[in-house]
Amino acid sequence: DCDFPSIVGAIPGLFTLKIYRPPVLKSVGTVTGLKNGSVTFQIGDTSSPPPYPQDTISFTIAGNGSLEPTQIQYNHPNMTLTGLTEANTGAYILTATNTRLVTSTIIGSSNGNLNLIVQFPPVITTGPSLVATALGQPATLVCGTNLRSNPPSSILWRKSNGETLTTGGRYAFGNGSDNVYIIISNTTTSDNGTWSCVLNNGVFAPLVVNIVLFIVVPPSQPMNVTSNMVSDPTTQLYISWQPPNSLGVPPVSFYMVIATSSLDSKNQTANTTNALITKLRPGLSYDITVMGVSALGGVLAVGPASDKVTFSTDPAAPTLMCGALIAASGGVNVSWSVYNGGRDITAVQIGYTLAGSNQQYLPIQASVMPNATSVMAREQFFATRSYSFLISANNSIGMSNVTCGPVLINEGIPIRPDLPIIVSTKPGTITMTLSVAASGAGATGSFAFIISSVPSIDMISSPYRFLTYTDGEKVSVVINNIKDGVTYVFYISASNTFGMSPPQPAIWIANSTAPPATTTPNGKEPASSLATGPVAGGVIGGIILVFVILIAFAVVIYLVLRHRVHKMKQKQYETMEMEQNSANGTVHAKGHITKQKKAVEPEKNIVYEVIETIDTRENTAYGVIAGADSGKADSAFEIVGRTRAH
DSSP states (O other), rough: OEEEEOOTTTTTTTTTTOOOBOOBBOOOOOEEEEETOOEEEEOTTSOOOOOSSSSSOOEEESSSSSOOGEEEETTTEEEESSSSOOOOOEEEEEEEEOOOTTTTOEEEEEEEEEEEEEEEEEEEOOSSSSEEEEEESSSEEEEEEEEEEEEEEEEEEETTTBBBSSSSSEEEEETTEEEEEEOOOSSOGGOOOEEEEEEEOSOOOEEEEEEEEEEEEEEOOOEEEEOOSSSSSSTTTEEEEEOOOTTTTTTTTTEEEEEEOOOEEEEEEEEEEEEEEOOTTTTOEEEEEEEEEEEEEEEEEEOOOOEEEEEEEESSOEEEEEEEEEETTTTEEEEEEEEEESSSSOEEEEEEETOOOOOOEEEEOOOOOTTOEEEEEOOOOOOOOOEEEEEEEEOOOOOEEEEEEEEEESSSSSOOOOEEEEEEEHHHHEEEEEEEEEOSSEEEEEEEEEEESSSSSSOOOOOOOOEEEEEEEEEEEEOSSSSSOOOEEEEEEEETEEEEEOEEEEEEOOTTOOOOOOGGGGOOOSSSSSSOOOOOOHHHHHHHHHHHHHHHHHHHHHHHHHHHHHHHHHOOOOOOOEEEOOOOOOOEEOOOOTTTTTTOOEEEEEEEEOSOOOBBBTTEEEEEEOOOOOOSEEEEEEEETTTTTO
């Protein structure tokens, strides 16, 4: 390029010739600088002509550090790097390029290698500045984690008296860069004070981290433990004591009271020199000890225990808790837990009732030993019903009880059958279907039914019948020898391996010329506990007959009640004492037998076979009793009374 003078009057033909030259760099090796400082070094090649122009030289950087072009200042042949950081450390390739002044055309470029090291002082993430430990226990003092330093730092520990510590004896060191610490074992009161961790890399001033160690000294033994009166001596003890002679460092923070017995233990804290210990078991002897505790920063120094003393709670009635109720195979396994209250259990009783009812609890038949905690109750549990259990326990002090349940019975005695449905009538014959809603969880059983007339002018031969059924199945039955115009009473029960349901009573007036009778909706039992069954006929004569029968019944009931009142005045009662033999299902009955139009006969000893099962819900037994002296092969009876009471 030529620069022509613009001075007026200059001699034409004179000019200045400028030669453009690219920069030439060289490799400079390792350069060391300090953090937050700068470093200058020669990188331009002085054996070559200087670059022209210098003002347009720019640098690009390639390397594994974070050096930025803005940190570079270049004045051929020297380069200065400013604002150094730890991240600038690395190996780089620097490329210098310059351009023409007017056209910015690249003149040329050159590369130079650089290994930059930035030194910095020790840096560490410090640990807790205050550490507490109980006297005699080890203490760990953490200088910090993630130690960084360039060059690497040496690590040493000093006590407050200036003593430098070395490995061995009571001291163990962790000097890795990830975790710098010291462990002091078997601490003594002389270890109280400031401990220093010194980090020094020889380039910068040492970094000193100070940690204060506090030795927690436990108090001495509490004195004179005594017991005082309480409001409930069966479950409480009120304990008091005198403070220890030496209160510890820091002074006693709280006391620990420990009560132990052969069956129970309780731990309790107290801020004063007395404590009320609650929820103890009645009738037990408890060993009592008290310890003082000094605390600081979560560190507990527990002092020696007081002399052991023994105090007892008063006995009480047993304490019961429900266990599991497991229904299976027509019974319920009842379990419970019991504490005897400090006196031997003398008796355990278990009763059951229909859940949600107001009926009394009936005792189970199985015997229960005083030390038992479970029993299998096999009572007359009805399928699809839930039952509750009352468990009672006695000792010489008193009785307690607990109500458990309810538990649902899936496998049990069938419930009362549905009302029978008359499907057809012919002269002398009726056909009906029988069904039961809950027949005992898939059990195969049978329907039993009794047929008699009202009044007793016609008895169907073989009145007691069985019909086999499968769960949910409807069974059809044909009854012959039916007389028109006669009212018949049916008692229908369902049975399975677990027992027999209460009977379903139904009344039917024979009329072979009338269509089949209808029943309540879906053939189900209405809301009342005893419903009249399907009534066939639908003619005025049948209705009149029913009214006549009802009037006759009313007269009979009046006469019976009058007769019973007369008997009560004479203090003569009809009684029957029954004892069930669970082995063969028979009932031994001993009592007076009353026959129609005859006085009370002398007492007889008779063995009856009771085929019907007692309905414990209604306290009523319906069924058939077969007896040798009844005068017939078998006879139908209705026994009314409280179960297990009569």
